Amino acid sequence: xxxxxxxxxxxxxxxGESVPEGVPTLLADAHVVLLGYHVIPEQTAPGQAQxxxxxxxxxxxxxxxxxxxxxxxxxxxxxxxxxDAQKTIDRTIHEHDCMAVLAPNATGSVGEVLVAxxxxxxxxxxxxxxxxxFGVTDAGITLYHVAExxxxxxxxxxxxxxxxxxxxxxxxxxSRIKTRVExxxxxxxxxxxxxxxxxxxVVGETDPSLVTFVFGMPADTVADRFHGPVLxxxxxxxxxxDE
Amino acid sequence: xxxxxxxxxxGGQNVAGEAPAAEPDAVTxxxxxxxxxxxxxxxxxxxGGLAIGIGTMIGAGIFVFPGLAANNAGLAATLSFAxxxxxxxxxxxxxxxxxxxxxxxxxxxxxISRGMGTAYGAVVGLGLWLGLMFASAFYLVGLGHYASAVxxxxxxxxxxxxxIGIGLLFGAALTVLSIAGTENTATLQNxxxxxxxxxxxxxxxxxxxxxxGVFGRTSVPxxxxxxxxxxxxxxxxxxxxxxxxFAQVATVxxxxxxxxxxxxxxxxxxxxxxxxxxxxxxxxxTSAFGADRLGQFGxxxxxxxxxxxxxxxxxxxILGAGLLATFSSANASVLSASRAVYALSRxxxxxxxxxxxNLRYGTPHVALLAAGGPILALVGTGRVELxxxxxxxxxxxxxxxxxxxxxxxxxxxPDWYSPSYRVPGYPVVPSLGALASVGLIAFMQPASIAIGVxxxxxxxxxxxxxxxxxxxxxxx
Numbered sequence: 067x068x069x070x071x072x073x074x075x076x077x078x079x080x081x082g083e084s085v086p087e088g089v090p091t092l093l094a095d096a097h098v099v100l101l102g103y104h105v106i107p108e109q110t111a112p113g114q115a116q117x118x119x120x121x122x123x124x125x126x127x128x129x130x131x132x133x134x135x136x137x138x139x140x141x142x143x144x145x146x147x148x149x150d151a152q153k154t155i156d157r158t159i160h161e162h163d164c165m166a167v168l169a170p171n172a173t174g175s176v177g178e179v180l181v182a183x184x185x186x187x188x189x190x191x192x193x194x195x196x197x198x199x200f201g202v203t204d205a206g207i208t209l210y211h212v213a214e215x216x217x218x219x220x221x222x223x224x225x226x227x228x229x230x231x232x233x234x235x236x237x238x239x240x241s242r243i244k245t246r247v248e249x250x251x252x253x254x255x256x257x258x259x260x261x262x263x264x265x266x267x268v269v270g271e272t273d274p275s276l277v278t279f280v281f282g283m284p285a286d287t288v289a290d291r292f293h294g295p296v297l298x299x300x301x302x303x304x305x306x307x308d309e
Numbered sequence: 310x311x312x313x314x315x316x317x318x319x320g321g322q323n324v325a326g327e328a329p330a331a332e333p334d335a336v337t338x339x340x341x342x343x344x345x346x347x348x349x350x351x352x353x354x355x356x357g358g359l360a361i362g363i364g365t366m367i368g369a370g371i372f373v374f375p376g377l378a379a380n381n382a383g384l385a386a387t388l389s390f391a392x393x394x395x396x397x398x399x400x401x402x403x404x405x406x407x408x409x410x411x412x413x414x415x416x417x418x419x420x421i422s423r424g425m426g427t428a429y430g431a432v433v434g435l436g437l438w439l440g441l442m443f444a445s446a447f448y449l450v451g452l453g454h455y456a457s458a459v460x461x462x463x464x465x466x467x468x469x470x471x472x473i474g475i476g477l478l479f480g481a482a483l484t485v486l487s488i489a490g491t492e493n494t495a496t497l498q499n500x501x502x503x504x505x506x507x508x509x510x511x512x513x514x515x516x517x518x519x520x521x522g523v524f525g526r527t528s529v530p531x532x533x534x535x536x537x538x539x540x541x542x543x544x545x546x547x548x549x550x551x552x553x554x555f556a557q558v559a560t561v562x563x564x565x566x567x568x569x570x571x572x573x574x575x576x577x578x579x580x581x582x583x584x585x586x587x588x589x590x591x592x593x594x595t596s597a598f599g600a601d602r603l604g605q606f607g608x609x610x611x612x613x614x615x616x617x618x619x620x621x622x623x624x625x626x627i628l629g630a631g632l633l634a635t636f637s638s639a640n641a642s643v644l645s646a647s648r649a650v651y652a653l654s655r656x657x658x659x660x661x662x663x664x665x666x667n668l669r670y671g672t673p674h675v676a677l678l679a680a681g682g683p684i685l686a687l688v689g690t691g692r693v694e695l696x697x698x699x700x701x702x703x704x705x706x707x708x709x710x711x712x713x714x715x716x717x718x719x720x721x722x723p724d725w726y727s728p729s730y731r732v733p734g735y736p737v738v739p740s741l742g743a744l745a746s747v748g749l750i751a752f753m754q755p756a757s758i759a760i761g762v763x764x765x766x767x768x769x770x771x772x773x774x775x776x777x778x779x780x781x782x783x784x785x
Contacts (some may be wrong), residue, residue, distance in 0.1 A: 109487050109644060109672045112349035113563060114664050120347060130766045146340070148350035149495075150566070157339055158348075171634045193593055226423050302408070 070140060071096040071198035073297065074164040076155050077130070079123045079145070080104045085130045090137030092266065092295055096199055099132045100143040101164045102127045105151050112147040120145070159300055162163035165193045168267075169289035169296040173265055178206045180264040181229075182257050182288075184272070188302055189228050195299050197236035207238070209245045210260060212253040222247055222301055258291045268297045321778040329581065329779060330655045336412055338567045356572055357495055362501040362554045362579025367505060368638030369697070370551030370750055372631040373451040373608050377593045377694065380604025382544040383535030384693040389544035389590040390551070390663045391693060394584030397552035397751060399731055399742035400708040401580045402732045403715040405573035408559050409727035410718075412568035415652025416559030416645075417707045424714035426782040430767050431772035433707045434653045437556075439764050440703030441646035442680060445639045446687030447696035449483075452635035452687075454608035459628055459669040476688040483640055484681025487647070488667065488674050500600040501637045508630045516593035516618050535600060546752040550697040551587060553704050554638075555580050560652075569729035579610045593618075608693060629740040646680035647673055658776045695760075699751045702721065702761030712743035723783055 073093055079102030087229045102123055123145050129152060134141045147156040147282045159167065183192065200207060207271055209226050226245045234240050247258050261267050269288050289296040319329035333341045333349075340348040353361075370390065378386035384651020407420040411545045417438050453476035458531035460467060497521065534541070554578040558565075565571050594603055594614045609633065651673060654664040667674040687696060716739055717728050732738055 107671050110666060111651050113414055113649055114673055115666060116349060117655060118666050144346055144348060146348045149352040153352055154350050196409055
C-alpha cells in the first residue's frame with residue numbers, strides 16, 4: 067500500500083444505498099474505508115437491530131467489498147448500528163484517519179476533475195487526495211478558486227501555485243493542471259454551476275462557522291446539487307479533546 | 310481508547326430451540342464490537358444519562374408522593390425520603406461498578422444473570438420488566454390526577470372521576486407514539502428535565518425563604534414524629550418508587566458513551582440530585598400547610614402548596630410541571646421496559662420474536678406492546694399506593710441481588726471482571742445495600758408483598774419451563 071489516501075465511503079446499507087457505477091474505478095488507487103451503517107430510532111437498542119439485520123447487511127457489504135477490491139482498491143469495512151449517523155461517520159473518519167469522504171454518486175470514466183481550492187482545508191491534504199486518487203489516471207485537473215473581495219491576484223496566485231507545486235511533488239504531470247479563478251460570486255453557487263461541466267468534484271470540508279452551521283455545510287450542499295461523485299476532503303484531525 | 314474484552318459465553322437452548330445471542334468481542338468507549346467489524350454505536354452522553362435517571366424519578370417523588378407521605382408519616386416524611394435516598398445511593402454505587410464492568414443493555418438483569426446465573430437473572434429480568442410496568446402505571450395514574458386537577462382548576466365539573474380514563478388514554482397514546490414516533494425523543498427528554506429542574510428550583514427556593522419567614526409569615530410549628538416512628542419506615546418503603554430511575558440508566562448501559570466515566574456519574578448523580586429535591590420539597594410542603602392538611606390534598610398536594618406560596622400562577626406552573634413530569638417518567642419506564650424485554654429475548658429467556666423490529670418504523674413493536682398493553686390493565690386498577698409498592702418491591706429484589714452479585718463477583722474475581730470504577734467502602738457498602746433493600750421490603754403492605762412474591766414465583770416457573778437449559782453465568 068504505497069501511500070494510498072484513505073477515503074471513507076459511507077452507505078446506508080439497508081436503505082438501498084449501494085456502490086454507484088464508476089465509483090470502484092474512481093477509487094481504484096485509494097484505500098477504501100467502507101462504512102455500512104443503519105440508523106435506528108431511539109426506542110430501539112442498537113443490539114436489537116444487529117440481531118435482526120446483521121446477516122443481511124453483512125451480505126451486502128461483502129458484495130460491495132468485492133466490487134471495490136475488483137476495481138483495485140484496498141478495503142477496510144465496518145458495519146455500524148447507530149442512533150446518530152453523524153457521530154458514527156465522524157468517529158470512523160477519526161479512527162481510520164480518513165483524508166476524504168466520498169458522496170457516492172454514479173459516474174462514467176472521469177475525464178475532468180474540478181478541485182475547489184479554499185484556504186480552509188490544508189493545501190497538503192487536498193493535494194494528497196487529488197494526487198492519490200487521480201494521479202495515475204490521465205484526468206484533467208482544474209484548480210478552481212472563488213476569490214473574496216479583499217483578495218489580490220497575487221494572493222490567489224500564491225495559493226494556486228502552492229497546490230500545483232505540491233501536486234507536482236506528488237508526481238502529477240503539471241501539464242494536466244489548469245487553474246481558474248472567479249470573482250464576485252457566491253462560492254457555493256459558483257462551484258455548483260461550474261461543476262456541471264466536470265465528471266467529479268473535490269471540495270474541502272468548511273470550518274463550521276456560524277454561517278455554515280445555519281445553512282448546512284457547503285461541501286454537503288455541493289454533494290446534494292452535483293450529480294457526480296464528490297470527494298469532501300477532511301480538515302486535519304484536531305487533537306483529541308477530553309469531553 | 311480502552312478496549313475491554315468480554316469473556317462471557319452463554320449457552321444452551323430454550324424450549325423453542327433458540328440459543329442466547331453471542332456476546333460481543335469487545336467494549337470500547339464509543340462502541341460495542343461484534344464479530345470484529347460490526348459495531349454498535351454509543352450515542353448517549355452524560356447529560357442524556359442524567360436526564361434518563363432524573364426524568365424517570367422526579368415525576369413521582371415531587372408530584373405524587375408529598376401528600377400521601379405526609380398523610381402517613383407527618384413531617385417525618387422528610388426523613389422517609391432521606392432514608393429512601395440513602396438506600397438508593399447504597400445500591401447505586403455497587404450498580405455503578407457492575408455497569409462499568411459490563412456496560413451492556415439490560416441493566417440489573419444483565420449484571421445478575423452474568424454474575425449469579427440464569428435462575429436469578431430470569432427472576433430479576435422478568436421482575437424488572439413487570440416492575441417497570443407497575444411503575445409506568447403508577448406514573449400514569451399520577452398523570453390522571455394532575456389532568457383531573459386541570460379540569461377542576463378550569464371549573465369544569467365532571468360527573469365522574471376522570472383519573473383512570475385519562476391515565477388509560479395517555480398510556481395508549483404513549484404506546485402508539487413510542488412505536489410509530491421516530492422524532493428525536495431524547496432531545497425532548499433532556500429539554501423536559503431541564504425545564505422541570507428550573508421550575509422546581511425557582512419554586513422551591515421561594516418556598517424555602519417563605520418557610521423561614523423571610524416574607525413575614527410564620528409557618529405552622531410542627532411535631533416531627535406526629536405519627537410515631539414506625540410510619541417513617543413504611544413511608545420510606547412507599548416512596549421508594551421515587552428512586553427507581555437510576556437503574557433505568559443501567560438498562561441503556563450499552564448505549565452510553567465512555568461508560569467507565571459516564572455510567573457512575575449519571576447513576577450516582579441523578580440519585581443525589583433527586584434526593585435533595587425531594588427533601589426540600591417535603592420540607593416546603595409541610596411548612597406551608599402542616600402535614601395534616603397536606604395529607605388531605607392527596608396526589609396533587611403540590612398544586613395546593615404552590616397556590617399557597619405563589620398564588621394562581623404558581624398552581625398553574627406546578628400543574629403543568631406535574632403533567633410533564635409524570636408523562637416523562639411513564640415514557641422513560643416504557644422505553645426501559647422494552648429494553649428489558651430485548652435483553653431477555655437476546656438471552657433466549659423470552660421468544661426471539663419479542664424483540665423483533667417493525668420494518669416500517671424501525672421500532673421494537675412487540676416489546677413496546679408487551680410493555681404498553683399490561684400497563685393499561687394496571688392503570689385500570691387506579692391503586693396508586695399498591696402500584697408504587699409492587700414496583701418498588703420488584704426493584705428492591707433486584708437491588709438486593711445486585712449488591713450480592715457484586716460481592717460474589719469480587720470474591721470469585723473472574724478474569725473478565727475488570728470494572729473501571731470500584732465501589733468505595735467494599736464490602737460494607739454493598740452489604741449494607743443488600744440488607745437495606747431487603748429490609749425495606751418488610752415495611753410494605755402485605756398485599757404488595759404478596760403480589761411481588763407472586764410475580765417472582767411465576768418468573769421462576771417460566772424460566773424452569775421455557776429456558777431451564779440456558780446458561781448465562783460468566784465463566785470463573
